[in-house]
Amino acid sequence: MLIRLFSLIFLVLSFAAPSFAQNDPKPLIDALAKADFGEAEKLIGQLAATGDARVVPALNAFSEGDLYFRKSDNLVFIGKAAGSGYELIDPVTGVSVGQAAKNAVTKIKINNSLRRVIRSAMGGLTLMSPDRGVRLQAADAVLRSPSAENLELLETAIAKETDREVKARMEEARAVSLLSSDRSIDEKRAAIQTIKNYGGRNAIGILMGASAALDPSLKGDVDAAIASIESGQRLWDMAQNVWYGLSLGSVLLLAAIGLAITFGVMGIINMAHGEMVMLGAYSTFVVQQVIRENAPGLFDWSLAIALPVAFLVTGAVGLVIERGVIRFLYGRPLETLLATWGVSLILQQTIRSIFGPTNQEVGNPSWMSGSFPVGGMTITWNRLWIIAFSLSIFVALLVVMKKSSFGLNMRAVTQNRRMASSMGIRTPWVDAFTFALGSGIAGIAGVALSQIDNVSPNLGQSYIIDSFMVVVFGGVGNLWGTLVGALSLGVLNKFLEPSVGAVLGKILVLVLIILFIQKRPRGLFALKGRAVDA
Amino acid sequence: MISGFVFRALEGRIVAAVGILLAIGILVPALNLLTPADSALHIPTYVMSLFGKYLCYALLALALDLVWGYCGILSLGHGAFFALGGYAMGMYLMRQIGSRGVYGNPVLPDFMVFLNWKELPWFWHGFDWFVFAMLMVLVVPGLLAFVFGWFAFRSRVNGVYLSIITQAMTYALLLAFFRNDMGFGGNNGLTDFKDILGFSVQADGTRAVLFFMSALMLSLCLILASAIVRSKFGKVLVGVRDAESRVRFLGFRVENIKLFTFVVSAMMAGIAGALFVPQVGIINPGEFAPANSIEVVVWTAVGGRGTLIGPIIGAILVNGGKSFFTGAFPEIWLFALGGLFIAVTLFLPKGIVGTVQHGLKARQALKAAADAEKGRGDAAAVTQAQAAE
Numbered sequence: 075m076l077i078r079l080f081s082l083i084f085l086v087l088s089f090a091a092p093s094f095a096q097n098d099p100k101p102l103i104d105a106l107a108k109a110d111f112g113e114a115e116k117l118i119g120q121l122a123a124t125g126d127a128r129v130v131p132a133l134n135a136f137s138e139g140d141l142y143f144r145k146s147d148n149l150v151f152i153g154k155a156a157g158s159g160y161e162l163i164d165p166v167t168g169v170s171v172g173q174a175a176k177n178a179v180t181k182i183k184i185n186n187s188l189r190r191v192i193r194s195a196m197g198g199l200t201l202m203s204p205d206r207g208v209r210l211q212a213a214d215a216v217l218r219s220p221s222a223e224n225l226e227l228l229e230t231a232i233a234k235e236t237d238r239e240v241k242a243r244m245e246e247a248r249a250v251s252l253l254s255s256d257r258s259i260d261e262k263r264a265a266i267q268t269i270k271n272y273g274g275r276n277a278i279g280i281l282m283g284a285s286a287a288l289d290p291s292l293k294g295d296v297d298a299a300i301a302s303i304e305s306g307q308r309l310w311d312m313a314q315n316v317w318y319g320l321s322l323g324s325v326l327l328l329a330a331i332g333l334a335i336t337f338g339v340m341g342i343i344n345m346a347h348g349e350m351v352m353l354g355a356y357s358t359f360v361v362q363q364v365i366r367e368n369a370p371g372l373f374d375w376s377l378a379i380a381l382p383v384a385f386l387v388t389g390a391v392g393l394v395i396e397r398g399v400i401r402f403l404y405g406r407p408l409e410t411l412l413a414t415w416g417v418s419l420i421l422q423q424t425i426r427s428i429f430g431p432t433n434q435e436v437g438n439p440s441w442m443s444g445s446f447p448v449g450g451m452t453i454t455w456n457r458l459w460i461i462a463f464s465l466s467i468f469v470a471l472l473v474v475m476k477k478s479s480f481g482l483n484m485r486a487v488t489q490n491r492r493m494a495s496s497m498g499i500r501t502p503w504v505d506a507f508t509f510a511l512g513s514g515i516a517g518i519a520g521v522a523l524s525q526i527d528n529v530s531p532n533l534g535q536s537y538i539i540d541s542f543m544v545v546v547f548g549g550v551g552n553l554w555g556t557l558v559g560a561l562s563l564g565v566l567n568k569f570l571e572p573s574v575g576a577v578l579g580k581i582l583v584l585v586l587i588i589l590f591i592q593k594r595p596r597g598l599f600a601l602k603g604r605a606v607d608a
Numbered sequence: 609m610i611s612g613f614v615f616r617a618l619e620g621r622i623v624a625a626v627g628i629l630l631a632i633g634i635l636v637p638a639l640n641l642l643t644p645a646d647s648a649l650h651i652p653t654y655v656m657s658l659f660g661k662y663l664c665y666a667l668l669a670l671a672l673d674l675v676w677g678y679c680g681i682l683s684l685g686h687g688a689f690f691a692l693g694g695y696a697m698g699m700y701l702m703r704q705i706g707s708r709g710v711y712g713n714p715v716l717p718d719f720m721v722f723l724n725w726k727e728l729p730w731f732w733h734g735f736d737w738f739v740f741a742m743l744m745v746l747v748v749p750g751l752l753a754f755v756f757g758w759f760a761f762r763s764r765v766n767g768v769y770l771s772i773i774t775q776a777m778t779y780a781l782l783l784a785f786f787r788n789d790m791g792f793g794g795n796n797g798l799t800d801f802k803d804i805l806g807f808s809v810q811a812d813g814t815r816a817v818l819f820f821m822s823a824l825m826l827s828l829c830l831i832l833a834s835a836i837v838r839s840k841f842g843k844v845l846v847g848v849r850d851a852e853s854r855v856r857f858l859g860f861r862v863e864n865i866k867l868f869t870f871v872v873s874a875m876m877a878g879i880a881g882a883l884f885v886p887q888v889g890i891i892n893p894g895e896f897a898p899a900n901s902i903e904v905v906v907w908t909a910v911g912g913r914g915t916l917i918g919p920i921i922g923a924i925l926v927n928g929g930k931s932f933f934t935g936a937f938p939e940i941w942l943f944a945l946g947g948l949f950i951a952v953t954l955f956l957p958k959g960i961v962g963t964v965q966h967g968l969k970a971r972q973a974l975k976a977a978a979d980a981e982k983g984r985g986d987a988a989a990v991t992q993a994q995a996a997e
Contacts, residue, residue, distance in 0.1 A: 341768075343768055343771070343772075345902075399950055399954065402954055403953060403954070406957075407767065407768050408682045408767075408768070408771065409909075409953045409957065410953075411682075411768075411771065411902075411905075412902075412905060412906060412909055412949050412952070412953045413949055413950050413953040413954065415902055415906075415946075415949055416945070416946040416947065416948065416949025416950040416953075417946065417949075417950065418946070419942045419943075419945055419946030419949070420942065420943055420946035420947065420950075422942065423939070423942035423943050423946070424943075426942075427939060535899075539775060539776065539779050539898060542772050542775070542776075543772075543776060546769060546772050546773075577783050577784075577786065577787055578784075578787070580780075580783055581780045581783050581784050584776050584777075584779060584780040584783075585780060587773070587776060588756075588759075588773050588776055588777060588780075589759070591760075591763075591765055591769060591773050592759045592760060592762075592763040592765060593763065595763055595764060595765045595766075595769060596769075
């Protein structure tokens with residue numbers, strides 16, 4: 075079974091490199107049937123020299139003692155015990171050619187010295203495979219289980235290698251293998267340097283493992299290398315923390331940025347803000363459902379489609395809330411708090427009645443899943459996209475506020491309502507659309523948050539307090555404050571987490587914000603003004 | 609002077625309210641204990657405990673009204689003081705379980721045995737003593753309010769900002785009490801109570817006494833609150849609410865006035881929590897949830913802020929409605945509550961009591977104006993008659 079799998083894998087690999095199919099290795103393999111040990115060794119060398127991955131299953135079977143030749147025609151097959159006889163498999167194509175009785179075939183003999191030859195030939199075949207991926211994998215395999223026997227092979231492979239990344243990996247594998255060989259101390263010292271430059275957690279383990287067997291004169295080098303790797307690792311850990319912090323910060327920014335408009339600019343304590351985020355997430359869910367049923371091919375575009383949908387849906391809901399409730403409550407901020415809390419309860423219950431109280435499954439498009447390494451840290455695509463997304467929303471909002479005439483009206487109304495009104499601005503409509511804009515942006519945030527959080531009717535509740543903290547911390551009425559507030563709270567949170575734990579970290583951040591508000595009651599970036607009762 | 613302070617509190621409305629409360633406080637337990645179970649007048653124990661719970665909520669709403677209605681501090685963290693008072697009482701009740709817990713440890717409560725704690729944490733000492741526990745019911749919320757208010761009022765954090773940081777405070781406490789390491793039973797809180805002062809908490813008699821105590825404490829706090837708001841201090845308090853800066857410029861120490869009221873209010877909330885826990889039989893971190901504190905604000909708003917009696921009515925009405933709706937139409941409850949919030953803020957900004965009072969005053973004013981009109985008319989007629997003579 076295992077061999078079949080193995081042969082299958084290599085079969086696939088050999089299809090990946092069809093240009094090497096011209097030199098048929100079959101005659102060489104068939105020659106093994108009548109060869110003695112010495113001749114077999116030469117044949118193995120010749121097989122390896124073809125550089126053809128298709129010979130690997132045969133060689134593998136040979137070293138396992140599974141290679142047979144048929145007495146009738148002296149052709150060589152991979153044999154697998156089946157019933158009373160053997161199932162014969164073509165060694166090159168991997169295709170079964172039928173059953174054979176036990177006495178119809180003879181096993182090709184193998185000894186340990188041949189096995190060693192085969193192993194190095196196999197390493198050579200993979201390390202010198204024309205397929206870049208196979209070479210990389212082979213180098214990785216050596217890295218994981220280094221042995222001095224592979225050393226010469228690696229060196230030949232390195233000499234032939236042209237791809238930079240593969241070559242670097244091979245150099246590392248060589249350095250690691252070299253430590254357990256009997257090469258000179260100077261060479262080992264150079265190898266330690268190579269491993270040190272390679273860095274990473276594995277390198278520390280390799281060096282520690284190897285240090286016991288090494289010449290005592292190298293101990294200093296090993297210790298220095300480990301220390302240097304560790305300090306590098308600390309830097310990477312720090313970078314990873316900053317990254318996590320920025321990622322959390324961008325989530326906070328997304329959640330808070332709509333509130334920065336409704337609360338920060340308009341002064342409405344919008345407790346229904348979280349529900350706008352939730353509505354955005356549910357819009358994504360509905361869009362994905364429609365796409366799944368009608369046009370599955372468009373699934374990767376579902377988020378792009380959901381963005382305008384979420385913006386319009388939540389913007390419209392926001393407009394209705396403003397026209398229906400909030401406009402009667404301007405100038406009474408504490409009462410808008412109550413009314414919008416009521417709105418939030420109604421929205422939650424509506425969603426719960428329609429979709430049920432359980433989590434809905436929102437899928438990740440392919441371009442948002444997976445991750446890639448950067449030095450010593452891993453970066454996941456969805457976090458990267460969310461950071462990019464929240465920053466672009468921020469910039470877009472900033473442009474709307476500072477450059478568009480709507481933004482100008484908006485700022486005029488918030489700064490001096492009566493003056494703006496007498497200049498001909500229709501302040502009630504500016505209020506309504508500002509609120510709709512803030513709600514719509516919360517909806518867009520919901521699209522992004524649906525990718526990393528559970529989409530349930532309670533989604534909004536978990537963000538509302540954090541959002542208020544961000545806006546208050548950053549300074550009301552200032553978008554830049556919101557940006558700085560969100561990112562710094564995110565990073566602070568992630569730096570506290572490793573030492574005190576997630577929950578205590580969050581509590582500490584809350585306490586710090588409470589203390590900070592005492593020091594600067596108007597937040598990080600306060601609007602300057604002379605009003606006593608602002 | 610003290611008698612003057614109290615007598616001034618006993619304005620007609622307050623006397624009536626206290627009278628009704630005390631009558632309920634005596635009548636309901638009496639009907640529960642003295643009538644046979646099949647009598648039409650019998651009040652089952654669970655109903656009595658339910659109403660006892662409402663009375664505790666009413667006390668909490670009264671406490672909030674003192675700071676919000678009269679001092680303009682909208683605290684979104686009053687649930688925290690309530691829960692702290694509840695925890696203090698819960699700790700006493702836990703210690704009373706003694707060796708009757710599941711693990712039979714004479715000193716450690718069950719959850720500590722479960723978490724492999726070896727000895728009682730320092731802050732649990734003394735809670736086996738009722739007087740100390742009752743002291744803590746006042747001191748812990750009061751101290752938190754003092755420290756929090758000290759910082760907040762001195763740096764002139766007010767309005768929306770204050771509301772939001774009080775919310776942050778109760779949220780932080782919520783997270784903290786959820787942690788098992790805190791030593792307050794984590795997620796599950798404190799429950800499985802057996803005795804209070806040697807009487808079983810399940811017994812009808814104990815429940816009756818607890819109900820009476822709730823009504824009594826509510827009455828006493830109502831008198832105290834009324835005394836405060838009707839004193840000279842209370843006038844300054846209203847001044848702080850309406851024009852804080854002006855009061856400050858007149859030479860009053862606004863931060864001290866606010867701090868005093870905030871601490872008194874927090875202690876009242878603590879008492880409410882302490883009475884709540886034995887009647888409900890559990891206290892868990894859920895009581896710290898910011899949503900709970902916001903609900904308290906709604907009770908107060910529905911009843912009428914700044915009326916003292918309004919919040920009591922509001923708390924009882926809203927919670928009665930909640931019990932009814934969640935039993936009869938659980939789907940609708942949040943719609944009803946949400947709708948209530950919106951309706952009250954839009955159409956009843958003064959609340960039920962405030963609107964009724966306003967209506968009465970308007971009618972009186974109308975009547976007075978009409979009387980005056982009539983009087984003037986009469987006078988005019990007299991003058992005319994005199995002129996004719």
